[in-house]
Amino acid sequence: MAPGWRKHENVMHASRHNGGSAFRRTVGGQLDVASLGTILGVWAHPDDDIFLSAGLMAAAVRNGQRVVDVTATRGEGGSMDEERWPPGSMGEVRTGELLRSLELLGVQEHRFLEGPVDIDMETPLDEAGAAQVRAIVEQVQPDTILTFGPDGMTGHEAHKDVSRWATDAFEAVGRPGSRLCYATQKPAFVREVVPQLERFNIFKPGSPPETAEDELAIDFVCDEALLALKTKSLEAHESQIEGLLEVFGEEGLQRFLRDESYRDSGRRPGGEA
Numbered sequence: 129m130a131p132g133w134r135k136h137e138n139v140m141h142a143s144r145h146n147g148g149s150a151f152r153r154t155v156g157g158q159l160d161v162a163s164l165g166t167i168l169g170v171w172a173h174p175d176d177d178i179f180l181s182a183g184l185m186a187a188a189v190r191n192g193q194r195v196v197d198v199t200a201t202r203g204e205g206g207s208m209d210e211e212r213w214p215p216g217s218m219g220e221v222r223t224g225e226l227l228r229s230l231e232l233l234g235v236q237e238h239r240f241l242e243g244p245v246d247i248d249m250e251t252p253l254d255e256a257g258a259a260q261v262r263a264i265v266e267q268v269q270p271d272t273i274l275t276f277g278p279d280g281m282t283g284h285e286a287h288k289d290v291s292r293w294a295t296d297a298f299e300a301v302g303r304p305g306s307r308l309c310y311a312t313q314k315p316a317f318v319r320e321v322v323p324q325l326e327r328f329n330i331f332k333p334g335s336p337p338e339t340a341e342d343e344l345a346i347d348f349v350c351d352e353a354l355l356a357l358k359t360k361s362l363e364a365h366e367s368q369i370e371g372l373l374e375v376f377g378e379e380g381l382q383r384f385l386r387d388e389s390y391r392d393s394g395r396r397p398g399g400e401a
């Protein structure tokens with residue numbers, strides 16, 4: 129359905145020095161989302177996918193591309209106010225929030241894994257997730273896998289686990305010619321936004337990762353309509369987003385949400401010679 133970037137050998141060679149990116153750009157220089165083909169996202173918590181890939185997912189769906197979104201846990205450990213959000217109900221609350229937000233984006237294929245449960249930032253996930261991610265990669269045969277880098281973006285152990293699972297699956301059963309991309313941030317985000325987020329304890333010391341703009345494999349900037357949709361979908365995560373909204377307001381929040389940046393993992397799929 130979507131023309132694959134594999135057909136454009138010249139583009140592939142021309143951009144190989146550019147962070148290894150084989151994704152096409154439009155005449156205006158923006159990423160051509162169609163060149164990502166079938167997209168599989170592999171994430172740890174409901175809302176990881178929204179923060180890092182809502183714009184890409186919505187744009188791909190609009191193009192008629194297949195988008196499969198996987199979340200390892202239901203965010204069971206994510207209560208920020210135990211009176212309003214009793215810890216025992218968090219999994220259910222956050223499942224509902226995620227499904228509402230994906231509906232807004234038009235993403236129709238979503239899967240939770242069986243076994244992994246979110247405890248806290250330091251606790252690794254049940255390894256039962258690894259085989260499930262591998263089976264999904266085998267079934268879906270994505271052209272592009274989006275996930276965390278080994279750094280886990282925020283330093284969360286669960287983020288590092290899903291990164292490893294996706295990487296192992298890609299190397300074992302990934303389709304030849306497909307790409308594995310790791311979420312990262314632009315230097316401006318690290319310089320300007322991260323200090324403002326300090327009080328929220330989102331990023332552990334040493335995080336997030338930073339990649340120069342000319343080394344990004346995917347440098348996607350949401351246009352105004354997409355940014356509005358992404359914001360709305362994030363606001364469906366009421367239990368998570370209230371504090372951020374209170375401090376920054378919707379407009380302030382949008383400064384964090386506009387860019388979706390990925391670097392090439394440097395890995396190659398198992399089926400490739």
Ligand SMILES: [Zn+2]
Binds near residue numbers: 172173176284287
């Ligand atoms: Zn997370």
